Amino acid sequence: MTVFDRRVVRLHRDRAAPRVGDHDYLLREVGERLADRLDLIRRDFRRALDLGGRSGIMAPLLLGRSGIETVVRTDLSPAMAALGDGPRVAADEELLPFAPGSFDLVVSNLSLHFVNDLPGALIQVRQALRPDGLFLATLFGGDTLFELRRSLMEAEMEVTGGVSPRISPMADLRDAAGLLQRAGFALPVADSDTITVGYSSPLRLIQDLRGMGETNATLARLKRPTRRAVLTRALERYAELFTEPDGTVTATFQVLHMAGWAPDASVQQQPARRGSANTRLAEALRTTEIGTGVTPDGRSRS
Secondary structure (H helix, E strand, C coil), X not given: CCCECHHHHHHHHHHHHHHHHHCXXXXXXXXXXXXXXXXXXXXXXXXEEECCCCCCCXXXXXXXXXXXCEEEEEECCHHHHCCCCCCEEEXXXXXXXXXXXXXXXXXXXXXXXXXXXXXXXXXXXXXXXXXXXXXXXXXXXXCCCHHHHHHHHHHHHHHHCCCCCCCCCCECHHHHHHHHHHCCCEEEEEEEEEEEEEEXXXXXXXXXXXXXXXXXXXXXXXXXXXXXXXXXXXXXXXXXXXXXXXXXXXXXXXXXXXXXXXXXXXXXXXXXXXXXXXXXXXXXXXXXXXXXXXXXXXXXXX
């Protein structure tokens, strides 16, 4: 299913590239939290891929950490990929140009939420990893910018009598680990983090989203400029609903963290063969076992 216009995602990032450093505080904060997770893993990863790395925030956070010697950066936007230092290539997350087993580690910081075929992209990531290689990613979750979503929806309904998609659809935490498992990752883990940011005004929030290249790129988006009356009323409604005592307005970002390993049966824990247990659960729970009439391999008991 195609939800996002990838050409528009690229154009938004091309436009943001010249001044992204003025607006990338959230990318840096989440990137630091992502890199910190490597400190919990007693493994060395010599060669890493920064997938959707924009201006190169992750490389300084990764180099020298966990034995990382090389960080290769990709971004859908050629203008973003041209920023910073080190090896880099303009490449689409949905069509990776790397040979199987090219990396020990793949990280992706707040980029995959704009991918149409996320399971397919994750499969390509797994293939790009060496056996027992690690994938770490962050992406925006479904509760992100609920304040802006509500304000725009109420304003548009009030002014025009209808609503149009204004905020990109985002993944849910319940789906994240399942996506990793579906893509063939071993030991998949997903959790979420909530970051609340205070802005001087709702307009400043919108400016920062544009400055990061994070504006609406759905195919179903309104193709003409938003009416001034809708935008004005949305800004008013945002201030009415979400102004703090200190005069700032809040914006919520739900960040999903995903982690999974490229399968390697020689070093990773494997589940026991079904039906191989030699202790009954009923004995451990000190209760009475009630049979189902079906054997562990699915055959009916005679």
